[in-house]
Every structure is written in C-alpha cells, then in structure tokens.
Amino acid sequence: MAKPTQPMLDVENLKVRFRTLAGPIEAVRGVSFTLGKEKLGIIGESGSGKTMTGRAVMRLLPKSAEIIADKLQFEDVDLSTATERQMQSVRGRRIGMILQDPKYSLNPVMSVGQQISEMARFHLRVGKREAEERTLAMLEQVHIRDPHRVYRLYPHEVSGGMGQRIMIAMMLVASPSLIIADEPTSALDVSVRGQILELLDEIVVSRGIGLMFISHDLNMVRSFCDRVLIMYAGRIVETIAASELENARHPYTIGLLEALPRIDAPRDRLAVLQRDPSWLEPTR
Numbered sequence: 001m002a003k004p005t006q007p008m009l010d011v012e013n014l015k016v017r018f019r020t021l022a023g024p025i026e027a028v029r030g031v032s033f034t035l036g037k038e039k040l041g042i043i044g045e046s047g048s049g050k051t052m053t054g055r056a057v058m059r060l061l062p063k064s065a066e067i068i069a070d071k072l073q074f075e076d077v078d079l080s081t082a083t084e085r086q087m088q089s090v091r092g093r094r095i096g097m098i099l100q101d102p103k104y105s106l107n108p109v110m111s112v113g114q115q116i117s118e119m120a121r122f123h124l125r126v127g128k129r130e131a132e133e134r135t136l137a138m139l140e141q142v143h144i145r146d147p148h149r150v151y152r153l154y155p156h157e158v159s160g161g162m163g164q165r166i167m168i169a170m171m172l173v174a175s176p177s178l179i180i181a182d183e184p185t186s187a188l189d190v191s192v193r194g195q196i197l198e199l200l201d202e203i204v205v206s207r208g209i210g211l212m213f214i215s216h217d218l219n220m221v222r223s224f225c226d227r228v229l230i231m232y233a234g235r236i237v238e239t240i241a242a243s244e245l246e247n248a249r250h251p252y253t254i255g256l257l258e259a260l261p262r263i264d265a266p267r268d269r270l271a272v273l274q275r276d277p278s279w280l281e282p283t284r
C-alpha cells in the first residue's frame with residue numbers, strides 16, 4: 001500500500017490513560033500511524049478509542065487523562081512537549097476540529113457571522129473589517145448562497161446542514177493544514193450527509209490538507225476515505241487502503257464487513273461478529 005508522502009502527523013505508540021477511582025483505564029493502548037495530505041478514516045465501535053485518539057492530537061482531554069507517546073509530532077511541533085501557549089497556536093489555527101453537532105459548538109447568543117469573524121480576528125490578528133470580509137468569503141466557499149443574510153443569523157435559525165457548513169467555515173478561516181472531524185455527519189439527515197461529505201472532500205483536495213475522519217460507519221468511510229485505521233479496544237488492529245478493504249486480513253475487519261447490510265444480497269439475519277480474546281493482545 002502506498003504510504004502518504006511527507007506525513008504532517010506522525011504518531012508512535014500513543015497511549016491515553018485515565019485516572020479513575022477504580023484504578024487507571026487505558027482508553028488508547030499504543031497506536032501508531034501517520035497522516036499526510038489524505039483522508040484518513042478511523043473506524044471502530046463505541047468505546048474503541050477513536051475520539052480519544054483525535055483529542056490526544058489536539059491535547060484536548062479531561063484533566064484526569066494522561067497522554068504517553070514515543071512520538072506525537074505535528075509538522076514542526078512536538079505535541080507531547082509543547083507548552084500550553086504553543087498548543088493555543090496549534091488548536092484552531094493549524095489543526096481544526098469539527099464535531100458531531102454544530103448546535104453544541106456554536107455560541108447561541110452571537111450571530112454566526114460574528115463567531116466566524118472572532119475566529120479570524122483571534123487567529124489571524126486581522127482588523128474588524130478584514131475579518132468580516134474573510135467571513136463572507138468563507139461562507140461563500142462552503143457554498144452558502146446568501147452570505148450577507150446568513151452572517152446575521154443566530155445558531156437557532158439555521159438547519160443542521162447549514163450549521164455544519166458554518167462550523168466548517170469557522171474552522172477554515174484560519175487555514176489549518178489538518179482537520180479532525182469526529183462523526184461530522186452523524187447528527188444530520190441522510191439527504192444532507194452526502195453534501196457535507198462532498199464539501200469536505202472538495203476542501204481537502206483543493207487546499208491540499210489532511211483529514212482525520214472519525215466514524216463508526218464503515219460504509220461511509222469506505223467510500224469517502226483514502227485509508228482506514230480499524231480500532232478495537234484501544235488498539236489499531238488493521239491499517240488498509242479504503243479500496244483494499246475487501247482484502248482485509250484481520251478477523252475483526254472481516255467481521256465488520258460481513259455484518260454490513262447489503263442491498264444486492266439481502267439476508268434474513270445480519271451476521272453476528274464473533275470476538276476473539278486474542279484481539280486484545282498487542283499487535284507488535
């Protein structure tokens with residue numbers, strides 16, 4: 001499988017450990033991967049550690065969490081030793097994040113245009129007028145038809161799909177080179193999902209940036225991403241080109257593929273994924 005050229009993100013043996021009253025919990029148990037100018041899917045069932053992997057890269061984890069890694073390098077920044085001040089210039093500026101539901105990410109008492117403008121002013125240190133112009137241009141880039149009208153709307157006045165376009169505009173205004181999207185379409189109607197994926201694809205390709213796409217929907221990741229990391233119980237059990245998924249070797253990946261509903265070969269019952277305790281063993 002062709003490796004992406006010049007990875008912007010290089011992760012080796014990343015662990016995320018939570019201190020809890022019942023003792024330490026290892027949510028991520030030694031994952032290694034690189035990410036270049038590509039769409040990298042991270043797939044796995046609930047609790048497999050996908051979100052914690054993305055958040056570890058942003059160093060956006062609860063205080064009870066500890067990040068341990070042999071390497072956690074983003075471009076010229078060593079994320080494991082960067083100071084909080086350095087991280088502030090990485091988060092939002094060089095790595096953008098899109099979450100599942102724009103409703104919870106937007107400030108309800110500020111117009112959406114103002115919120116995007118604030119991002120531009122904060123990250124790019126531009127004046128009010130220039131921030132406004134950049135905001136209108138961004139709204140246009142995410143294919144919002146009437147940017148001047150939408151600029152003045154409040155979050156409760158926009159639909160889910162429009163809200164996600166606004167989140168994408170807000171994240172793009174600082175021109176990040178990496179986007180982490182955590183289930184960005186899960187809260188959207190099926191009819192709007194495709195449009196948001198199309199927009200993300202257009203942005204990644206036209207800007208030549210990297211995308212970490214976290215999802216539990218194997219069908220979506222298979223058709224949208226270039227490569228896929230399959231996570232199980234805090235580990236990556238397989239890394240494979242999306243186009244090669246049919247040739248997956250790990251029994252968990254094979255089980256996931258077999259469990260997908262199919263239109264061309266309907267079955268009375270879906271396949272049940274049989275788990276093997278050996279999948280919990282370290283992979284290297």
Ligand SMILES: Nc1ncnc2c1ncn2[C@@H]1O[C@H](COP(=O)(O)OP(=O)(O)OP(=O)(O)O)[C@@H](O)[C@H]1O
Nearest residue numbers: 018025027045046047048049050051052053062216
């Ligand atoms: N604050 C916390 N304290 C202790 N354990 C936590 C905490 N947050 C998450 N975890 C544990 O970390 C593990 C991985 O969680 P994570 O959110 O990364 O899973 P996920 O694969 O993204 O799942 P989902 O698809 O449901 O979001 C889970 O087993 C979870 O219980």
